[in-house]
Amino acid sequence: MGILEDKDNARLFYKYFSRVYDTINPYIWDDRMRNQALEWFDADRDDRVLDVGAGTGFATEGLLNHVDEVYALDQSRGQFSQAFKKFGKDGKVRFHMGDAERLPFKDDSFDKLWSSGSIEYWPNPVEALREFRRVVKPGGTVLVVGPDYPKLKPFQKLADAIMLFYDAEEAEEMFQAAGFEDTRHFIQQRHRGTPRAITSVATVPEDGDGASDDADVADEATEPAEEPTTADD
Numbered sequence: 727m728g729i730l731e732d733k734d735n736a737r738l739f740y741k742y743f744s745r746v747y748d749t750i751n752p753y754i755w756d757d758r759m760r761n762q763a764l765e766w767f768d769a770d771r772d773d774r775v776l777d778v779g780a781g782t783g784f785a786t787e788g789l790l791n792h793v794d795e796v797y798a799l800d801q802s803r804g805q806f807s808q809a810f811k812k813f814g815k816d817g818k819v820r821f822h823m824g825d826a827e828r829l830p831f832k833d834d835s836f837d838k839l840w841s842s843g844s845i846e847y848w849p850n851p852v853e854a855l856r857e858f859r860r861v862v863k864p865g866g867t868v869l870v871v872g873p874d875y876p877k878l879k880p881f882q883k884l885a886d887a888i889m890l891f892y893d894a895e896e897a898e899e900m901f902q903a904a905g906f907e908d909t910r911h912f913i914q915q916r917h918r919g920t921p922r923a924i925t926s927v928a929t930v931p932e933d934g935d936g937a938s939d940d941a942d943v944a945d946e947a948t949e950p951a952e953e954p955t956t957a958d959d
């Protein structure tokens with residue numbers, strides 16, 4: 727497991743990295759890649775959308791070109807303090823401090839869920855994907871962007887030491903383990919030589935469909951979830 731696949735380490739990392747995040751991010755995942763992913767996401771204006779690991783709001787901003795309102799969740803106050811500067815605290819973005827693997831929302835709360843550039847930090851990505859399946863209505867869309875696994879051996883070792891990288895086959899395994907059935911995976915790249923992103927687009931199966939191995943999270947999720955807390959610092 728990579729050093730940043732630890733929630734405390736990731737939080738500490740973003741406490742400092744948040745200050746330069748918006749300057750560096752476009753070299754890895756730019757507007758064009760985001761906008762293409764937004765087309766795959768295919769949201770309607772009145773869709774209730776959750777952005778998990780929303781950070782400084784780069785994707786949230788893109789989502790707001792398609793929907794009226796976005797729920798944004800992140801575990802980093804540093805990242806959210808940058809997002810507050812863009813959107814304010816009481817505008818079209820509803821901020822929630824929280825953990826991707828334990829979402830503070832009731833079952834079937836959302837029409838669609840988006841998460842870009844965050845899965846690589848989660849120690850238990852399948853658990854988070856199960857949570858996504860729980861909070862999104864049957865038939866709704868889940869889109870996850872992560873880093874594609876490097877093809878060259880020396881880079882693979884380095885990548886594994888830092889965070890989660892995965893290829894389409896591993897993505898498919900994770901989504902299936904979380905109970906998704908029809909998932910498409912796309913590879914994106916700014917230009918030759920830059921890091922590749924892998925974008926997975928899945929549909930939440932109707933109740934009763936999908937994997938039945940999600941006992942822990944699903945059992946818990948049948949209890950009414952607490953009202954979400956809004957980030958207010």
Ligand SMILES: C[S@@+](CC[C@H](N)C(=O)[O-])C[C@H]1O[C@@H](n2cnc3c(N)ncnc32)[C@H](O)[C@@H]1O
Pocket residue numbers: 733736737740751778779780781782783784785799800801802805824825826827841842843844847848
């Ligand atoms: C690379 S940034 C992506 C930000 C934004 N989604 C974008 O597309 O630019 C990753 C974000 O994931 C958040 N994150 C990491 N682990 C998380 C977790 N377990 N729960 C919620 N957010 C998490 C980080 O705090 C950070 O803001």
